[in-house]
Amino acid sequence: MTDLISMVVAKYNYWIYITLMMIGLYAIIAKNNLVKKIVGMNIFQTAIILFYVSISVKKGATIPILEHGHGPDAHHVVHAVDYINPLPHVLMLTAIVVGVATLGVALALAIRVYNNYNTLEEDKILAQIREK
Amino acid sequence: MKIIGLIITVTTGALLFYAAGDFPAWSDPASPASTYLSPHFIEKTMEETSVPNIVTAVLADYRGFDTMFETAVIFSAGVVCFFLLRISRREDEEPETRYYRHVLTGVTIQLKEGHEIPPSADFERIDSMWTPPDLIIKTGCRLLIPFVQLFALYVIAHGHHSPGGGFQGGVILGASVILFAISHDLRTAVRRMSEKLIGILCAAGVLIYAGTGALCLLLKLNFLDYSALAGVLHVDPITARSHGILIVEIGVGIAVLATMIWIYNNISSAGRYRQGL
Amino acid sequence: MIWPIDLAILTLVVVAAISALMVKDLLGASVLFGSYSFMMCLLWSIMGAVDVAFTEASVGAGVSTVLFVAAVFRTTRRTRD
Numbered sequence: 273m274t275d276l277i278s279m280v281v282a283k284y285n286y287w288i289y290i291t292l293m294m295i296g297l298y299a300i301i302a303k304n305n306l307v308k309k310i311v312g313m314n315i316f317q318t319a320i321i322l323f324y325v326s327i328s329v330k331k332g333a334t335i336p337i338l339e340h341g342h343g344p345d346a347h348h349v350v351h352a353v354d355y356i357n358p359l360p361h362v363l364m365l366t367a368i369v370v371g372v373a374t375l376g377v378a379l380a381l382a383i384r385v386y387n388n389y390n391t392l393e394e395d396k397i398l399a400q401i402r403e404k
Numbered sequence: 405m406k407i408i409g410l411i412i413t414v415t416t417g418a419l420l421f422y423a424a425g426d427f428p429a430w431s432d433p434a435s436p437a438s439t440y441l442s443p444h445f446i447e448k449t450m451e452e453t454s455v456p457n458i459v460t461a462v463l464a465d466y467r468g469f470d471t472m473f474e475t476a477v478i479f480s481a482g483v484v485c486f487f488l489l490r491i492s493r494r495e496d497e498e499p500e501t502r503y504y505r506h507v508l509t510g511v512t513i514q515l516k517e518g519h520e521i522p523p524s525a526d527f528e529r530i531d532s533m534w535t536p537p538d539l540i541i542k543t544g545c546r547l548l549i550p551f552v553q554l555f556a557l558y559v560i561a562h563g564h565h566s567p568g569g570g571f572q573g574g575v576i577l578g579a580s581v582i583l584f585a586i587s588h589d590l591r592t593a594v595r596r597m598s599e600k601l602i603g604i605l606c607a608a609g610v611l612i613y614a615g616t617g618a619l620c621l622l623l624k625l626n627f628l629d630y631s632a633l634a635g636v637l638h639v640d641p642i643t644a645r646s647h648g649i650l651i652v653e654i655g656v657g658i659a660v661l662a663t664m665i666w667i668y669n670n671i672s673s674a675g676r677y678r679q680g681l
Numbered sequence: 682m683i684w685p686i687d688l689a690i691l692t693l694v695v696v697a698a699i700s701a702l703m704v705k706d707l708l709g710a711s712v713l714f715g716s717y718s719f720m721m722c723l724l725w726s727i728m729g730a731v732d733v734a735f736t737e738a739s740v741g742a743g744v745s746t747v748l749f750v751a752a753v754f755r756t757t758r759r760t761r762d
Contacts, residue, residue, distance in 0.1 A: 275436040280762075281432060282428070282429035282430050283424060283425075283427070284430075284688065284691065285430050285687075285691070286424040286427055286430070287421065287424065287701075288419045288691045288694070290417055290421055290424060291417070291543065291695055292415045292694065292695065292698055293415065293417075294414075294417040294420075295421075295695070295698050295699060295702065296412040296698075296748070297412070297413050297416065297431075298410065299699065299702050299709070300407050300682060300752065301405070301408070301409035301413070302405055302406045302408075302409030302410070303702065303762055304758040304760075304761060304762045305707070305761070307707050307710065307711075307749070307752065307753065307756070307760070308702060308707075308710065308762065311701055311710055311711075311714050311749075312701060312702065314714065314741075314745070315698050315717070316600060316722050318717075318718070318741070320736075321721075321725075321733070321737075322721065322725075325725050325730045325733060326430060326727050326728065327428075327435065327437045328437065328728075328730065329430065329728050329729065330429045330431060330433040330434055330438055332429040332433070333433070333434070334699075334727070334729065335524075335567075335729045335730075335731050336446070336457070336459055336729075337456055337458070337459075337565070337566070337567070337731070338449070338456040338457075338458065344641045350419045350446060350447050350450060351444065351447075352443030352447055353433055355446045355458070356458050356729045356730070357437060357438040357440050357442040357446075357572060357727075358442065358445060358446065358458040359445065359462065360437065360469060360640060360730075361459050361730050361732055361733050362459055362462045362463050364730075364733050365459065365463060365571065365703065365732055365733055365736050366463070366470070366474040366571070368490075368736045368737055368740050368741065369478060369571045369660065369740060370474055370477050370478065370481075370573070370574075371479060371740075371741075372664075372740045372744055372745055372748075373478045373481030373482075373663065373667075374481065375745055375748060376481055376667035376671065376748055377481050377484050377485060377488070378480075378487050379749070379751075379752040380484070380485045380489050380667075380669055380670065380671060381488065381498045381754060382451070382756065383489060383671065383674055383752060383756060384488055384489065384756050386755070386756040386757070387674070391757075392752065392756055392757060392760065392762060396578050396714055398703070401679065459732040460732075464707075552757070565735075567731040567732045567735045568732070568735060569732070571736055572732075572735050572736050572739050573742075574738075574739075575739045575740050575743070575744055576739050578744065579739065579747075580744050581742055583743070584745075630754045660682055664744055667748065668744075668747065668748065668751060671751045671752055671755065672749055672751035672754065672755065673755075681751050681754055
C-alpha cells in the first residue's frame with residue numbers, strides 16, 4: 273500500500289500532463305468548431321509547459337533567485353542543490369509569450385474564415401467549399 | 405471523425421502512460437535534467453553576470469540569440485495579424501451617415517452623405533453603436549491605469565532581482581492600454597496611440613535588441629556579448645553584462661507592448677478600427 | 682510544497698479543461714479557459730517556477746482571455762459541440 277502511494281506521489285504530475293495533452297489532442301482532431309480547436313491547441317501547449325516545469329522541481333530546493341546576491345553577505349558559495357533547475361523555466365517562459373502570438377494569428381484566421389463563410393463550424397465550411 | 409480521434413488519443417495516451425514509468429521520480433534532485441548543465445548556471449551566474457535571478461540571466465545573456473528570434477516571432481505575429489485583418493481605407497466603404505459628438509456639451513449630430521463638418525477640435529467622430537462610457541467604469545479605470553503602468557515599469561526594471569522581465573512587463577503595459585480601450589472605446593484608444601506609432605514601436609523593440617548585439621560586434625567581441633559594452637558604459641565587464649541584460653529587456657518590453665495592442669486592435673474591430681469591443 | 686493542495690489543483694485543472702471544451706457557448710468556453718490558465722499559474726507557483734507563473738498570469742489568464750472574448754464578439758457565440 274505504501275509502495276502504491278509513493279508511486280502515485282512520484283508520478284501523478286506526469287499522469288496529469290499526459291491526460292491534459294490527450295484532452296487537447298482530442299479537441300484538435302475531433303471538435304467541429306474552430307474556436308474550440310484553438311482552445312484545444314492552447315491546452316496542449318500548457319500541458320507541455322507543465323511537463324517541463326515538473327522535471328525542474330527538486331525536493332528541498334527554493335526558487336531560482338539567488339539569496340544575498342548583493343550587500344554585506346555577498347560572495348558566499350552557492351550550492352546547486354539549494355535551487356530549482358532554472359533551465360526548463362527559461363525555455364517555457366518564451367514558449368508562453370510565443371503561444372499568445374500564435375493564438376492571435378489563429379484567432380485572426382478564424383475571423384477571416386467567419387467573414388467569408390459566415391460560420392465557424394468545420395463541416396458547414398467544407399460543405400460550402402464543395403458546393404462551389 | 406470523433407471515433408478516429410478517440411482511437412488516436414487513447415493509443416497515444418496509453419503509450420505515453422507506459423513511457424511515464426521510465427521517468428525519474430518527481431522532485432528527484434538526481435534526475436538527469438538537474439545534474440549535467442544546470443549546476444554550472446546556478447553556481448556561476450552570480451560571478452559571471454552579477455544578476456541574482458538566474459532565469460533572467462540565462463534568458464537574456466546565455467540564451468540571448470534565441471530570445472532575439474523569439475522577439476522577432478512576436479513582431480511577425482503582430483504583422484501577420486495586421487495583414488490578415490486590416491481593411492484599408494480605400495476598400496472600406498464609409499457608412500452613409502456619420503456621427504459626431506460635441507465634446508463640451510455632449511450633443512450628438514448626424515451627418516448625411518456629402519455633408520462635411522468644419523474642421524475644429526470641438527467635435528469628435530463616434531461610431532453608430534456608441535454609448536456613453538459608464539461613469540464608474542471610466543473613473544475606476546482612469547484611477548487604475550497609472551498604477552498598472554507603474555507596476556509594469558517596476559517589473560521590467562526590477563527583473564534582475566525578482567520574478568519579471570521584459571516579456572511580463574511588456575504584456576502588463578499592453579494590458580493597461582487594452583483596459584483603456586475596453587473602458588472607453590477603440591476610437592479613443594487609437595487616438596491616444598495611433599496605428600503608425602504602434603508599428604514603429606513594434607519594430608523599434610526588435611531593433612534595440614538586435615542593435616545591442618550589433619554594437620557588441622562593432623566593439624570587437626561576439627554578437628550579444630554584453631561585456632563589450634564596458635567601455636561605453638564606464639563600468640567593469642561583469643556589471644556591463646547586467647546592464648546589457650536591462651537594455652535588451654527594455655527592447656523586448658517595447659516589442660511585446662506594441663504587439664499586444666496591435667493584435668487586440670485588429671481582432672476586436674475585425675480590421676476596421678471602429679465599432680470595437 | 683504541500684502535496685494535497687497540488688493534487689486538488691491538478692484535479693481542478695483537468696475539470697476546467699474538460700468543461701472549457703464541453704460547454705456549448707463560446708463566451709463561456711473562453712472564460713473557462715481563462716480560469717484554466719489561472720489555475721495552471723497557481724500550480725507553477727507552487728512548484729517554484731515563479732517567472733513562468735508570472736508570465737502565465739499576465740499572458741494566459743489576462744491577454745489571451747481578452748483576445749478570445751474579442752474574437753467571439755466579432756464572430757458568433759453559438760456552437761453545436
